Amino acid sequence: MAVREAIARGEMAVAEGRVVPHAEAKTRMARWLK
Structure with a gap:
C-alpha cells in the first residue's frame, strides 16, 4: 500500500x-557531498 x-x-x-x-540533481548532490 x-x-x-x-x-x-x-x-x-x-x-x-x-x-x-537530472543535471540539476547531480549539481545539487555534488555541492552537498563536498
Missing part, C-alpha cells in the same frame, strides 16, 4: 511540475 501511495505522490509531482532535472 505504501508503495502505491509513493508512486501516486511522484506522479502528482510530475503533473504539477515539481520535479528537478
Whole structure:
C-alpha cells in the first residue's frame, strides 16, 4: 500500500511540475557531498 501511495505522490509531482532535472540533481548532490 505504501508503495502505491509513493508512486501516486511522484506522479502528482510530475503533473504539477515539481520535479528537478537530472543535471540539476547531480549539481545539487555534488555541492552537498563536498
